[in-house]
Amino acid sequence: MFALTHEELQALWLTVKLASLVTFILLLISTPLAWWLAKSRSRFAPSISALVALPLVLPPSVLGFYFLIAFAPQGPIGQLSQWLGxxxxxxxxxxxxxxxxxxxxxxxxxxxxxxxxxxxxxQLEAAATLGASPFKVFYSVVLPNVKVGLITGAVLGFAHTVGEFGVILMIGGNIPGETQVASVKIYEYVEAMDYSQAHRLSAILLVFSFVVLLAVYRFQKKVSVTGRD
Structure with missing residues (x-):
């Protein structure tokens, strides 16, 4: 009775695939960006911080709308992507x-x-006096000591991507196997007034979200108690 349909499994797999890929890319981008924002005294740092934080306050539909305009065949990014094949x-x-x-x-x-x-x-000054290069200091000294922040960021980024709806629907629509993630599939069920199916898929995402957040909070509490990163 609880068996998932092929389309539901497909939507869940696409959700996990999207969230995993996005999280991996975000870690590569966010780590140097976060380092620069934390240490930079540039007058541009506040503007960059505000730009990065904009999705926190901007309605997803607004962000999705502008992406749709930019990605459309007549849009600047859409024209570039087609020119590149x-x-x-x-x-x-x-x-x-x-x-x-x-x-x-x-x-x-x-x-x-x-x-x-x-x-x-x-610690940075001590490592520098020992002759370590800036990259070696960052890779061998800094990163191992901030793994709590890295793990927290990765988990929150993954979970947030799983829960996306507004941006996904605006940019991707509802194409099974291509852009139909779990949140969009739930919307499709609700639109068709198939609440039993919507309940089932929603319950999976609800349990997943709770487990993810519980794991993050327990990990942070464990670190704060032991005093280790």
């Missing part, structure tokens, strides 16, 4: 990835930035 980004999985990276960016950047901001400057 990549096809249209609107209503495609690639378009979902790009939009999701922007939409989930602050959820990954901010925990990592907070971890970098509290990192003792004395």
């Amino acid at each position: 990549l096809g249209s980004l609107a209503f495609s999985f690639t378009g979902l990835v790009i939009a999701s990276i922007v939409y989930s960016l602050p959820f990954v950047v901010q925990p990592i930035q907070n971890a970098f901001s509290t990192f003792p400057h004395e």
